[in-house]
Amino acid sequence: MIGAQLAAARPRVVAALSRSFRSLDLAEDGFQEASLRALDRWPQQGTPRDPTAWLIRTGRNLTIDRLRKYGRETELPGDLAQWRASDDEARLAEAIDRGEMRDDVLRLLFLCCHDELPPQDQLALALKVVAGFSVDEIARAFLVRPKAMEQRITRAKKKAAATLKGLETPSRTERLERLQAVSTMVYLLFNEGYAARGGDRHLRLEVAEEAVRLARLLVELFPGQPEQLGLLALCLLHHSRRQARLDDQEHLIPLDQQDRFSWDRAMIDEGRILIEKALRKGSPGPFQIQAAIAALHCAAETTEETDWLQIDLLYRALEEMQPSPVVSLNRAVVVSKVEGPQAALRLLDPLAGPLDHYLYYHSTRGALLADLAHESEAATAYRRALELGPSRPERSYLESRLRELEDR
Amino acid sequence: MLYAILIYAEEGVFERLEPECQEEALEKHQAIQAEYGAKGGLGAVARLMGTAAALTVRQQGGSPVVLDGPFAETKEQLLGLYILDCADIEEAIAAAKKFPLETAAYEIRPIRWSNHPGASYDE
Structure with a gap:
């Protein structure tokens, strides 16, 4: 229990200590020492009302003591040389x-x-x-x-x-x-x-x-910052699929073949509400749009029920806001669902230069060509993807697609 | 006589506990639900989402405003609560605005899990 509380408080405590001592090492050590003291004291004295404030105060005191002991008082910033926190926790909590x-x-x-x-x-x-x-x-x-x-x-x-x-x-x-x-x-x-x-x-x-x-x-x-709400929503919506993304052998499972029942509904619900909250601000940004796209994927009970038209519109908006060949590549994948592989391939052509070293460009192209029964071209694209350092699950996925083509 | 029992804790701590500790805590909750459920004395039980998802509706200069985040004043005290089934956060905001805003502020907290039939999913 205390371990979990310490971990939750860490970013704030280290941040406050790094400001006090202008040093990351002293801040990390200060947090460490304060944590040890917490493990020693809290079980008997009970958890303080504001654990973060307690850890900051204790970390400061212990670090000052340590610097004095080793005669390194000169390292203390001026305002800290006289510093001695009162033991009044409520006051300290307010002072933070x-x-x-x-x-x-x-x-x-x-x-x-x-x-x-x-x-x-x-x-x-x-x-x-x-x-x-x-x-x-x-x-x-x-x-x-x-x-x-x-x-x-x-x-x-x-x-x-x-x-x-x-x-x-x-x-x-x-x-x-x-x-x-x-x-x-x-x-x-x-x-x-x-x-x-x-x-x-x-x-x-x-x-x-x-x-x-x-x-x-x-x-x-x-x-209330819309992009930060969007970022949290985006992470949660992707993370909701963590159990469905890899099989027992760590092979990557594509979105359309994932077991949607193993998606984390609680996380999807929260992601959806956060994106609704963000979009109310009327100030869309790249994180919000990507989160909205992820939310549409999560909302569909099957791949076929996915609202591809809406996703295409969102990708268009993203392309305009943050033009990049990778975004265009993602949009091409969506276009393949709406208009078919031929239309998607046309969108890929101008990306051949900028994305020549991008694994997913070639794997996407391979999949589209395979859909059009251009087996040898598809195989060439998959082989090119395999040259570009796929991860183990990606490699096994590409190899199995390649075998399918050869078996046709 | 009905009693409400409200649960307070630092956010993000429970999620960091070892799975066995979480399990132990959930078992205690389930035992209470089973005990009071059996004798017909269990009302709505709800686990709220984190405060990142929270909004607060209150009156400012005579008109309702929607503020981000949870209700954070210390001088007011919790007076009561409603659990409403809304299609989205817009509907929840619209509902909150119908309450008497002269006398109170209304914090909207999406529910993560509930024993109530209207809950969007079961854990």
């Missing part, structure tokens, strides 16, 4: 300003998505610092040797630390920019967990769940 906390958590997440860091290092840093994953777990999730992952995280921390120096309250525009960058990172994190790229399946599921929690945290901190 909601707006300040919001900016602290946002800053912590924002420094993880430092633009000089490669995307995977951003995610590794967020998992380590914000979510409290061990280096070993992150290494296993990303299929990297633990030693190498350790070095990458250390390097990433150094880079990110620069952001901690700028502690002034962000302007409205800066805050929105940060929120956008952080939201993109959370979605990347979700996809990292969702992509069946091999590795420890249980851990990858936890990565996806962590992303859902972070998306939820953003909604809590910024209630």
Whole structure:
């Protein structure tokens, strides 16, 4: 029970401590020490009314004591050198300003998505610092040797630390920019967990769940921001299919062949309500549109009952808002359902250049050509897809499609 | 005499508990439902969705406004509750606006699970 409470409080506590001490390492250590003390005290004294405030106060005190003990008091920022929190919890809880906390958590997440860091290092840093994953777990999730992952995280921390120096309250525009960058990172994190790229399946599921929690945290901190509601809805709607996506051998099951009864209805319901809430704001954005598309897929009891026309309209809107060859590719798949494979192939032609190295371009093209009984062209497309580093489940899927073509 | 029992907890903690702990807690709930169900004394039971899905309707300057998030004031106290079956959140908002807004605010909390026949699904 206490373990769950500590994990839930971690992002806020580490964010507040990293602001106090301008250091990620001190913040992580401070949280660790405060957690140990909680495990020792809470069972006898009972859980404090505001566990987050208790952990922040205890983490601050223990860190200050530790720095003094080792004569490193000079590392304390001026305002903390005299700091001694009162034991009055209620007062402290009030002193933790909601707006300040919001900016602290946002800053912590924002420094993880430092633009000089490669995307995977951003995610590794967020998992380590914000979510409290061990280096070993992150290494296993990303299929990297633990030693190498350790070095990458250390390097990433150094880079990110620069952001901690700028502690002034962000302007409205800066805050929105940060929120956008952080939201993109959370979605990347979700996809990292969702992509069946091999590795420890249980851990990858936890990565996806962590992303859902972070998306939820953003909604809590910024209630009513339509894109953040959309992001949470999108993650939940995808995550609702987690049990149906892979078979026992970890083979990928395409959407139209999934057992819809194993989709998580509670998650779908919540995703649908969140997207309804977001769209009321009348300010649609890419996350909201993608969530609306996912909601339509989830609403259909069979593939045939899917509202493809509406999905096509949403993809058109997304193409306009965020033009990218990948979005056009997705739209082509939808067009194949509405107008047939021939029309979809016409949409794929202009994408041949930009998506030549994109696995799903070739696998989609293969499927459309197979539908039109152009077996040899389809086989060529599948073979090209196989050259582009498919994951284990993807590989076995492509190979089985290829065998089907040869058996025709 | 009917009694309402309201459940308070920090969000996101239950979901992080070990499955056995969650199971243990759910068994206690099921036992209470079975006990009172057997003697015909069980009213509606509902598990709410998280506050991310919450909205609040209240009066501001004489007209109803819809605010995001749960009801967060501390000086007001919970007076009562309704459980309504609505097609979507728009209908729930429209319903909330029909209540006497002069005297209270109305928090809308989508229900995740309920023992009531109108619930959208059973866990």
